[in-house]
Amino acid sequence: MATAQMSISPEDLSQVPQGSEKIPEPGILVIFGASGDLTRRKLLPALFHLEQAGLLPEKFAIVGTARRPLGNQFAEDMRGGIIEFGGIEASAPKLDDFISRISYLPLRFDHPGDYIELKAELERIAQEKGIGGRRLFYLATAPESFAGIIENLGAQGMAQPEQGKVSVVIEKPFGHDLESARELNRQVNAVFHEDQVFRIDHYLGKETVQNILVFRFANGIFEPIWNRNYVDHVQITVAETLGVEGRGPFYEKAGALRDVVQNHVMELLSLVALEPPSSFEAESVRREKRKVWRAIPSIPILNVVRGQYGAGQINGQPVVSYRDEERVSPNSGTETYAAVKLEVENWRWAGVPFYLRAGKRMQKRVTEIDIQFKQPPLLIFDRLAKSQNCQTIKPNLLTLRIQPDEGIALRFGAKVPTTLEMDVCPVKMDFDYAAAFGKSSANGYERLLLDAMLGDQTLFSHRDGVETTWALYTPILEAWANKKPEKFPNYAAGSWGPECGDHLIASGGHAWRNNLGKKV
Numbered sequence: 001m002a003t004a005q006m007s008i009s010p011e012d013l014s015q016v017p018q019g020s021e022k023i024p025e026p027g028i029l030v031i032f033g034a035s036g037d038l039t040r041r042k043l044l045p046a047l048f049h050l051e052q053a054g055l056l057p058e059k060f061a062i063v064g065t066a067r068r069p070l071g072n073q074f075a076e077d078m079r080g081g082i083i084e085f086g087g088i089e090a091s092a093p094k095l096d097d098f099i100s101r102i103s104y105l106p107l108r109f110d111h112p113g114d115y116i117e118l119k120a121e122l123e124r125i126a127q128e129k130g131i132g133g134r135r136l137f138y139l140a141t142a143p144e145s146f147a148g149i150i151e152n153l154g155a156q157g158m159a160q161p162e163q164g165k166v167s168v169v170i171e172k173p174f175g176h177d178l179e180s181a182r183e184l185n186r187q188v189n190a191v192f193h194e195d196q197v198f199r200i201d202h203y204l205g206k207e208t209v210q211n212i213l214v215f216r217f218a219n220g221i222f223e224p225i226w227n228r229n230y231v232d233h234v235q236i237t238v239a240e241t242l243g244v245e246g247r248g249p250f251y252e253k254a255g256a257l258r259d260v261v262q263n264h265v266m267e268l269l270s271l272v273a274l275e276p277p278s279s280f281e282a283e284s285v286r287r288e289k290r291k292v293w294r295a296i297p298s299i300p301i302l303n304v305v306r307g308q309y310g311a312g313q314i315n316g317q318p319v320v321s322y323r324d325e326e327r328v329s330p331n332s333g334t335e336t337y338a339a340v341k342l343e344v345e346n347w348r349w350a351g352v353p354f355y356l357r358a359g360k361r362m363q364k365r366v367t368e369i370d371i372q373f374k375q376p377p378l379l380i381f382d383r384l385a386k387s388q389n390c391q392t393i394k395p396n397l398l399t400l401r402i403q404p405d406e407g408i409a410l411r412f413g414a415k416v417p418t419t420l421e422m423d424v425c426p427v428k429m430d431f432d433y434a435a436a437f438g439k440s441s442a443n444g445y446e447r448l449l450l451d452a453m454l455g456d457q458t459l460f461s462h463r464d465g466v467e468t469t470w471a472l473y474t475p476i477l478e479a480w481a482n483k484k485p486e487k488f489p490n491y492a493a494g495s496w497g498p499e500c501g502d503h504l505i506a507s508g509g510h511a512w513r514n515n516l517g518k519k520v
């Protein structure tokens, strides 16, 4: 297909704001579960990126805690993580100074006595460095430990110190169904006020995800057609080539619906479907998202299908089946793929199907939102083109490439330059993030950590939002728990998922777009 590259001039680029004036007040960030992968791969690289951008306060300390006695080794491990995953040179300016602000304290999450030590240690650091009472507790542990940590922080009076604000960041998964999410919300809110709570979904830290709102509401031309009169259907795909990467015990209890659909995919859906918020304030944005989720009628069980990968090939390399992964049951019924068909029943979207799918060990790593528009009411040109490169007129398609190859493309029909026929060929206009703004080594946590330190909850989930999305999927999860799938594994690693996923979308008269990524 022909491509019309969209260009952005240097004058446009000079308008791009190069950083923010906002710097959080001095404080201590305490990471629970700091020996895990998240801290080394994402959090510390993101914090160092903030440091490089001059966005961390001068008086700032990071305290890692976990069960293992790691001592000084911890800070050195973090240095390794920053270099390996943050795209940072070992000799980078500021790195040594940054590492010197990191310390470690072994802590058993369920031992109240250990929190007395933690409190004393935080007071000691605060005094030594002249830091006030600002604290950010980051819960990056296994979800089973969240409630206990929160209770212990409360019991030691660490949730409400006199001198400064205290916030808590809670990683996903937030609960494993509606009841457990409600219970966790009750436990959290018994200790922390809702405005201290930051329920994280790292997808909201991605530039391309935030850009959905900018695309829709900072431009005048898309909003008028962003509705049931013009949109035929929407597809959201979160495909990964990765398997479970040693997280077998976690994933066995989670599965694709809990791990990715209930949170990341539903966040993407809400940003595509929401009404214009009155401002970019936390309450306005979160209210509009909630309205979208609440407008989704209960999802019939037949509109959700599941799959599990068997052995196959990823990028030409053989990979084992899910059931053969480390610490996974050899007859596991956990889904590694889920697809959903749903509707948003409001004036804007009634009758427009939304198809969602998420899977591991798929053919390609790609997260993409495809908005397919209706065909013109009357086609005055031949539907079938006669020229070699184009077979048929295709409907307009707007593709939001969330990752990788971040960008936005619009497909439309153009006349093939020939004197004989009026052949129409699909072409595309393509905006490429990296070409316009340069490549970035940011991982999305920069924005979320900074916002949490600044107390801005816009990009974090509210308790009602989490409960609403769980309410939609809990009946499905319960039905699945009661009936083991008969035909697992049902898709080969390296494919586009099971046949039942194709049948699901075909039942609405559509087909998955499988040439995802750069091509439209």
Ligand code: BG6
Residues within 6 Å of the ligand: 172, 202, 240, 242, 259, 260
């Ligand atoms: C996490 C899931 O929330 O998101 C993982 O637990 C998944 O299973 C990951 O791999 C995907 O995130 P990203 O940013 O790598 O697309």
